[in-house]
Each structure stands twice: as structure tokens, then as C-alpha cells.
Amino acid sequence: xxxxxxxxxxxxxxxxxxxxxxxxxxxxxxxxxxxxxxxxxxxxxxxxxxxxxxxxxxxxxxxxxxxxxxxxxxxxxxxxxxxxxxxxxxxxxxxxxxxxxxxxxxxxxxxxxxxxxxxxxxxxxxxxxxxxxxxxxxxxxxxxxxxxxxxxxxxxxxxxxxxxxxxxxxxxxxxxxxxxxxxxxxxxxxxxxxxxxxxxxxxxxxxxxxxxxxxxxxxxxxxxxxxxxxxxxxx
Amino acid sequence: xxxxxxxxxxxxxxxxxxxxxxxxxxxxxxxxxxxxxxxxxxxxxxxxxxxxxxxxxxxxxxxxxxxxxxxxxxxxxxxxxxxxxxxxxxxxxxxxxxxxxxxxxxxxxxxxxxxxxxxxxxxxxxxxxxxxxxxxxxxxxxxxxxxxxxxxxxxxxxxxxxxxxxxxxxxxxxxxxxxxxxxxxxxxxxxxxxxxxxxxxxxxxxxxxxxxxxxxxxxxxxxxxxxxxxxxxxx
DNA sequence: CAGTGGTCTAGACCACTTC
DNA sequence: AAGTGGTCTAGACCACTGG
Numbered sequence: 001x002x003x004x005x006x007x008x009x010x011x012x013x014x015x016x017x018x019x020x021x022x023x024x025x026x027x028x029x030x031x032x033x034x035x036x037x038x039x040x041x042x043x044x045x046x047x048x049x050x051x052x053x054x055x056x057x058x059x060x061x062x063x064x065x066x067x068x069x070x071x072x073x074x075x076x077x078x079x080x081x082x083x084x085x086x087x088x089x090x091x092x093x094x095x096x097x098x099x100x101x102x103x104x105x106x107x108x109x110x111x112x113x114x115x116x117x118x119x120x121x122x123x124x125x126x127x128x129x130x131x132x133x134x135x136x137x138x139x140x141x142x143x144x145x146x147x148x149x150x151x152x153x154x155x156x157x158x159x160x161x162x163x164x165x166x167x168x169x170x171x172x173x174x175x176x177x178x179x180x181x182x183x184x185x186x187x188x189x190x191x192x193x194x195x196x197x198x199x200x201x202x203x204x205x206x207x208x209x210x211x212x213x214x215x216x217x218x219x220x221x222x223x224x225x226x227x228x229x230x231x232x233x234x235x
Numbered sequence: 236x237x238x239x240x241x242x243x244x245x246x247x248x249x250x251x252x253x254x255x256x257x258x259x260x261x262x263x264x265x266x267x268x269x270x271x272x273x274x275x276x277x278x279x280x281x282x283x284x285x286x287x288x289x290x291x292x293x294x295x296x297x298x299x300x301x302x303x304x305x306x307x308x309x310x311x312x313x314x315x316x317x318x319x320x321x322x323x324x325x326x327x328x329x330x331x332x333x334x335x336x337x338x339x340x341x342x343x344x345x346x347x348x349x350x351x352x353x354x355x356x357x358x359x360x361x362x363x364x365x366x367x368x369x370x371x372x373x374x375x376x377x378x379x380x381x382x383x384x385x386x387x388x389x390x391x392x393x394x395x396x397x398x399x400x401x402x403x404x405x406x407x408x409x410x411x412x413x414x415x416x417x418x419x420x421x422x423x424x425x426x427x428x429x430x431x432x433x434x435x436x437x438x439x440x441x442x443x444x445x446x447x448x449x450x451x452x453x454x455x456x457x458x459x460x461x462x463x464x465x466x467x468x469x470x
Numbered sequence: 471c472a473g474t475g476g477t478c479t480a481g482a483c484c485a486c487t488t489c
Numbered sequence: 490a491a492g493t494g495g496t497c498t499a500g501a502c503c504a505c506t507g508g
Contacts, residue, residue: 005477031493042479044279047494055290063494064486183470184463185420185438203420203438208467228419232443235418235470240496266474277498282475298475299506 006041010049012173018058018069019166029059029067056175079207079224080234081132081139095139097162101129103155105148112145112221114210119217123149128164131195139231141195142224149218164220168213176220178212181235196227205233241276245284247408253293253304254401264294264302291410314442314459315469316367316374330374332397336364338390340383347380347456349445354452358384366430374466376430377459384453399455403448411455413447416470431462440468 017023030038035046050067053059059067081095108116108125126148132140144164148154151172160166168174187201196204205226210219226233252258265273270281285302288294294302316330341362343351361383367375379399383389386407395401403409422436431439440463446455461468 007477033493042481044480045478048477050494051286061494062487064488064492066487066493181470182467183418183440183442184467185440185461186463187438203422205418205420205440207418226420228421232417232419235416242496268474277500279499280497283496285475296475297506298504299473301474301506 006039007045007048007052010035010039010041010046011052014049014053015056015058016170018053018071019160019170023069025069025071027069028065029069031066079140079142079222081134081231094134096133098131098133099128100131100141101127103128105155108145113208113223114219114221117217119149120147120219123147126151126154134231137230138196138227140224140226140233141192142222144223145221147218168220174218175214176211177214179209180212181207181209183207183235192225196225198227198229203228207233207235241274242280242283242287245270245274245276245281246287249284249288250291250293251405253288253306254405255395258304260304260306262304263300264304266301314375314377314457316369316466329369331368333366333368334363335366335376336362338363340390343380348443348458349454349456352452354384355382355454358382361386361389369466372465373431373462375459375461375468376427377457379458380456382453403455408450409453410449411446412449414444415447416442416444418442418470427460431460433462433464438463442468442470 014029023029029035029050032043032046032050035049036043039046050059050061053067054061058069058071060070061067103126106125106127108121124147125145127143127145129141129143131138132142154172157167157171160170165176168176184206185203186206188196188198188204190200192198192204193200193202198204205224205228207222207224207226209222209224211222212219249264258264264270264285267278267281267285270284271278274281285294285296288302289296293304293306295305296302338361341360343356343360359382360380362378362380364376364378366373367377389407392402392406395405400411403411419441420438421441423431423433423439425435427433427439428435428437433439440459440461442457442459442461444455444457444459446457448454459468
């Protein structure tokens, strides 16, 4: 049996605390020396953990001060929506996320965009569909697929922070490590035009993403369609 | 005077060698112990340098084997063009980059999209405009702006690997550390329609990027407009 | 088997922030 | 002045790769 590396334990503990809100943005983490004595390990080991959290974008470190919680996840994970038009600037625009289809076990589509491994096909897929709205306006339709392997009770347990990624990392120890994302501007099909409350043929931003994780062979696939009349998408 | 940290020296040396092609993709770097004795420093110091190169995406490390050159830069820097339609798949599509306007010293535009610091305004801007073509077809128009500060002979010396980023890092020690990139799908204006050989109103992918660097207050700004009929843009 | 990177220790001095 | 993170040392044992 291989034991978990000590720095991994520290890293995971701190990450969980940050994501679950025990530390808030701007808070200081315990100092390196405090962590050393709390876990009974050497300083370099603690520093390894903190260094990784810094790379993950969860904290920032300042000489003479400490480790400060940032919790701005790398762009890897986020599709963030920003007000664009003059009308939106300065105004509050809370974005709501609504399930059109809650996570459900299903088969992979026959003509799935990405090539799938034998393992993924065997496991079957989990599918969900979400829209993001600003008030009554639909800004984005996002369809997400992931492989249904070893995700105990994934479809039953509610999301942490309403976030797929927070849920994967805290409940299933799956961390996003990279992304391939492709962008196109396409004319709205009738179906998309309906969903996004636009005219047929209007310009739509299509974002196709394959996210890699720390779990070998496990990927998250996402297909998003955005109305960018009043918002830009940061990715 | 503060001396450069030893691990920074190692990191910079190795990075330069990789970018300039002394090591090729798949090659092994010297082992950690070799680097230790070559530089006369402790192993943890060498490991710090290698760990950073791994984060930069330049190398990959394998237990029992060594540090392998990857040189797949993080998506931070690249706007890469991939064939999309059936017609393109499997076909060669070499992308040529052509200067519409070679780097030139100029003023910042009055209504520049991003807010500029006093320092940037004082320094003035360097502007360049490039198009990327597949055969006769224009795929992307990209306008790039950067602050004209301490970039000795930037406009006179030719680019390394035809790449702005390779040139900045090797010649001027400026490394890209992050990016804010915004995406929209917009209808082609007459001017864009002309440049991209499309009809007015056709969907165009707009990419607005602000790249941060290791040099305080120095940013690279890029505005790209893409015809995504036959290609997707990876970013 | 020898060599590699992965993890870890128990110290050390420094520059910086805060009080 | 006390505490913080940044850098660095000189060891150690391990799991893995390759011949």
C-alpha cells in the first residue's frame, strides 16, 4: 500500500477548507511554522503543499505577511460571464444557473464530438444541461458530459457551491489539470435561436471543451452556446 | 544589490536552451544530480527550477527516467488554428503569418479598450498587425499593442521563431504569466467582412486579450477577429 | 543493477511586514 | 523586535526505469 504523501494531505485539507468557505478570500492561512507543528512535519514539506495551492490559484503568498486566500480558480475551469454593453456596465447582473436536465446516467451519443476511450464507453456517461441567465435573459446553454466511473452517488448528492468542479474535487478528489477549448462563431440554428431568444442566423459563440483531470483517462466534456450581445465570455 | 536566486539562473538557462532548440521535444534534460554538480548547488534548489519549468509547461518529469522536454506552451500564449470542416480534416493546412504592419512605434489610441497606466501612456505603444492565412484564405486578423518601455531595438531585430512570445522571453526576459481573454460572436462590419473575405453580418469570432508578464506593469494587448467557417480557434 | 525523480528532514540566513 | 515567507544546504530513504 502506498501511503498518501504528507504534503498531499496538507494540500487537500487546506484546499477543502478554502473551497468550503472556512477561510474566505483575503484571509490568511496558518503560517508555515504553525502548519509544521500542527502536522508534525518539516517546513519544506508544508511549503510543497502551499506551492501547489499557489499554482492552483487558490492562494497567494507574500513575504513577511503570509499565505492569502485568493480562490480565483484558473481560467481552466471557469466560463465567466461579464457585462459588455454600456447598459450593463456598472450595473449588477447576477447570473443564475438553472438545470434544464439534472445529472443523469445515460449512454454516450453515437456521433460524440470527441474520440472516447474503451474505458469511457464501457462506463457510460453522465449528462447534464444547464442554462445561465441574467434576469429573464438566457445568456448561455451548456451541455456537460462525463464518464460514469467510480462517482459514487454523483447524481444523488447535491452540488457543493452549485459548482460541478467544486463537487468533483471535494467529494471525488478529482482536480482539473488542463483544458483544450475550441471557439467558433456560428449562425444560430432554429433550436439555438429558440433557447437563446435570438433570431435564426444571429451570431452565436460556440465553446467546445475537453477538460483533463488528475484521474488518468477521466475527462469532462462541455459544449456551450452563448448569446454575446450584452455579455462577453471570459475563458 | 540583490543577487539573482540560484534556482532562477538554472530555470532561465534551461528555458532558453529549450526555446532556442538546444533540447528538442522528447529529449531528456541533464539529471538533477548532474545539474547540482554543474552549478554547484543543492538538489532542492535544482528541483525548484525544474518544478517551475514543469508549471510553465516546458517539461514533464518521470520517476526513474528524467525530465523530458515538452515545449507545449500553456494556452496562455497561443491562438492556434485547427481545421474544422470535413473538407479540412486530414488535409494539410499550413497557416502562414503575414505582417500587414510590422512592429512600429506609435501612440495609444484615444479610445483604447483597456485602461492604461500612466507609465504605459508615457512610454507610448508598439503596434503591429498580422493576418493568418490558409492558402489564399484569411482566417484571422490580429492587432497587437504593447508598451514601448525598455525594449531595445524591438522594431529592428527580427522575431525568434517568428514568434512574439519567444522573442520577448529570449531577447527581453519577459515571460507571459497570465491572460484575461474575452470572447464574443459578432456580425461582420463592412471593414471586417472585407478583410476576412466574408459577407457583411456573417458571424465573426472576436477575441480580446490582455496578457500579464513577469515585468511589473507591462502588458501585451491583442485583438483578434476570426473567420471560423472552416477552422476553430484553440485558446 | 545503477540511475532517476519523489518525498522528507532539521537545520540555516535573508528580506520583508507588522507592531 | 517578532513573525512571515524566500532561498538554500547536505544529507536520507523510497519507487520506478532502464539496461
